[in-house]
Amino acid sequence: MTDLFTTKPKPPLAELLRPKTLDEFVGQRHLLGPGKPLRLAFEAGKLHSFILWGPPGVGKTTLGRLAASATDSRFIAISAVLAGVKDIRQAIDEAQAELDNHGRSTVLFVDEIHRFNKAQQDALLPHVESGLLTLVGGTTEHPGLAVNSALLSRAQVYTLEPLSSDELNQLYERALPHLQGVTLDADALDLLKGFADGDGRRFLNLLEQVTNAASGAGKTVVDGQSAKLSTSPSLRRFDKGGDEFYWQLSAFHKSLRGSDPDAALYWLARILDGSGDVSQVTRRMVVVASEDIGNADPQALQLALNAALAYERLGSPEGEIPIAHAATYLAAAPKSNAAYAAWNKAKTFVKNSGSLPVPLHLRNAPTKLMQQMGYHEGYRYAPDEPNGYAAGQSYFPEGVARPGWYQPTDRGVERRLGEWLTWLRSLDDGTLPEADA
Structure with a gap:
């Protein structure tokens, strides 16, 4: 008669097929193929601490187990989602006992190691450095952002790829x-x-x-x-707060900037397919409209803002249509970062030049005393001047020459703006007669 309390449950298929040797491992040939770094370390039995960075389901835990097996070490696994400093200390005590009693080293596998805070990561440092523990960390987040530098300096980072x-x-x-x-x-x-x-x-x-x-x-x-x-579609690989989201968002942004409407639609579809935050998408579109398109097509900014508003009103799926509409327009629009570059130069100048006083002629004079002090004196109202332009009038602080930060390109609307500004500057120089442009 079967004892209910000693009968072991049937393990799921994924556990049944968990590799017991490197030759059974599927994928990651760039690390485990002949002559590749991890295979060489495993075969030599000379293991080093390492962090495995990659998406779920590509073998991080299994590689930790194989590392222990390859070096005849004890394997301890903890999850950073549930574990604290107490669990780390217990693992350290067990590792020390294993070394003292059996002469065996220990491989500590920390799943989701990016979830450990700095204090928890620091608790591992001396024991990794002394060699008591060989650390194998698994993470889906970029180690450079999620793991502190002291631990990174003691562990090699290996990138794992999705299975083909x-x-x-x-x-x-x-x-x-x-x-x-x-x-x-x-x-x-x-x-x-x-x-x-x-x-x-x-x-x-x-x-x-x-x-x-x-x-x-x-x-x-x-x-x-x-x-x-008998199944339901799983969402594509997407982490709203992690690397995959920002990589896809970056690819979308760069496709708009690079004038590739099809690529922009592809990355947009990937983001929305993964239930990505649409407000982040429309935010990028507004940024592109000013940073990368600017005055080459001033309409781009309004279209991007309208797409964001339309999505707020409609939601999915109807609201995705105006976003795609705006995305294709932004990608196809002529590009100019002249306004963005000029803005950066202006900010740098202000940071370096200090608080220069506003010239008297640019100050309003709402009181008689201010008028007596010369405020507003010499200011010329441009709309009343020939061509709507006060030729020769300076709008900078005293002693600051016009720096020419804004340099319009010859693309789109900006080409006409550049021609108009060049003509106005000729009026300042007196090289052209004052006539309608």
Whole structure:
């Protein structure tokens, strides 16, 4: 009779297929292929502390286990989401006992190591440095932003990549003996690979889900329609507050700047497909309209603002249409950063030149005393001057010559602005007669 309290539950497919050796590991050939750095370290049995940076489901925990196995070390795993300094101290005590009693070193795997605060990370430092612990950290966040520099200086960072279509095929082949005689046709396999989005664990979980459903229904082959009915589409890889979000947002921004409407729409679709923050998207569009387009097409700024307002009014999916509308316009518009560059130069000048006094002729004179002190004297009202321009009038502090920060390009509307400004400057110089432009 089976004892309910000692019967072990059947492990999920992803656990059944967890690699026991490097040769069973799927993916990351840039680190584990022949002659590659991690393989060489594992084969030599000379392990160093390292941090594995990559998306979920690509083998971070498994590599930590294999590191311990390769060096005959004790393996301790903690999650930075749940663990605190107390757990770190317990791991250190266990590592010391293992060394004292059995002469074995310890590999400490810290999952989501970016969740540790500075004090928690610092608690690891002396023991990593002494060699008591070989640290293997797993993180989905950029280590340079999430891990303190002292720990980074003691650990090598390795980047892990999402699993490719061929690598997911390898997982499928290895899983076949565990699928109760059920197979997938090409459409079903492609569907699951698309839903997995490079995440091996997710792929195996989906595979187990659809084959269990098929087996329960007495089917031996899963087609695309059956796979779709027994699963739900998972969101593409996207982290609203992490690297993936900002990478995609950066790619969208650069596509607008680079005048590629199709690429802009691609990254926009990726962001929205991942339920990204639309306000961040429209914010970037407004920035592009002024920073990268500027006066080459002044209408771009209004269109970007209108798209943001339209989305606020409509929401998804209808509100996505004006965003796509504005994005294609911004990408196709002529580009000029002349206004942005001029603004940066003006800020630098003000920072370096101090608080120069406002010239008297530019000051208002609402009182008789101010008039007696010369305020507003000599100011010329431009709309009443020939051509609407007070030729020769200075608007800078005393002694500051017009610096020429704003240099219009010859693109779009800005070309006409440049020609007009050049003509006005000729009036200042007296090189042209005063006539309508």
